[in-house]
Amino acid sequence: DAMVIQNPRYQVTQFGKPVTLSCSQTLNHNVMYWYQQKSSQAPKLLFHYYDKDFNNEADTPDNFQSRRPNTSFCFLDIRSPGLGDAAMYLCATSRGQGEQPQHFGDGTRLSIL
Amino acid sequence: DQQVKQNSPSLSVQEGRISILNCDYTNSMFDYFLWYKKYPAEGPTFLISISSIKDKNEDGRFTVFLNKSAKHLSLHIVPSQPGDSAVYFCAASARYGGSQGNLIFGKGTKLSVKP
Numbered sequence: 001d002a003m004v005i006q007n008p009r010y011q012v013t014q015f016g017k018p019v020t021l022s023c024s025q026t027l028n029h030n031v032m033y034w035y036q037q038k039s040s041q042a043p044k045l046l047f048h049y050y051d052k053d054f055n056n057e058a059d060t061p062d063n064f065q066s067r068r069p070n071t072s073f074c075f076l077d078i079r080s081p082g083l084g085d086a087a088m089y090l091c092a093t094s095r096g097q098g099e100q101p102q103h104f105g106d107g108t109r110l111s112i113l
Numbered sequence: 114d115q116q117v118k119q120n121s122p123s124l125s126v127q128e129g130r131i132s133i134l135n136c137d138y139t140n141s142m143f144d145y146f147l148w149y150k151k152y153p154a155e156g157p158t159f160l161i162s163i164s165s166i167k168d169k170n171e172d173g174r175f176t177v178f179l180n181k182s183a184k185h186l187s188l189h190i191v192p193s194q195p196g197d198s199a200v201y202f203c204a205a206s207a208r209y210g211g212s213q214g215n216l217i218f219g220k221g222t223k224l225s226v227k228p
């Protein structure tokens with residue numbers, strides 16, 4: 001089945017230690033998104049790639065970066081995680097810019113020690 | 114300020130009865146609305162959507178109603194089944210409003226369907 005896969009499902013890192021979350025997709029979609037979701041909150045868009053074009057949301061902290069080396073993979077890098085960055089991180093894809101629905105992975109739960 | 118609001122954090126319904134989940138929005142540029150369902154430890158899965166040119170869309174047991182003048186939409190599930198127990202997210206996008214059609218989510222409503 002075509003799908004969006006996130007690895008790892010659970011990630012623990014130390015305060016200030018860089019961490020990378022991974023997302024891959026077999027849907028061959030052009031757009032890949034990263035969301036942050038804190039407990040009992042709405043998923044919040046951090047940034048997205050439309051093909052190779054990177055689009056950062058205005059309020060996404062500089063601490064968060066992303067890379068998309070090819071169509072299938074997208075990475076979320078947190079350069080110096082703080083306690084406030086503990087959250088569920090969701091990757092999603094869509095066929096084209098603004099096309100719906102978006103298809104989500106199962107998320108990576110990030111904990112900061 | 115929240116542009117998409119789901120004011121009921123939780124809802125409990127008896128099996129076989131109707132579940133009604135509500136969502137309000139503030140941005141008049143939103144022209145496409147979606148409902149996602151999320152089980153614990155899984156990502157959100159798309160359930161049903163509606164364009165602003167319609168006021169109703171139906172798919173099996175699921176119906177979404179849109180009231181543009183009130184900036185309100187609702188998801189009706191009938192009959193409700195225990196397997197429908199999940200968190201339901203309302204989401205909206207403005208496909209032509211310059212926001213690149215990105216989704217804005219509500220905080221979700223946790224539905225519990227009791228046998």
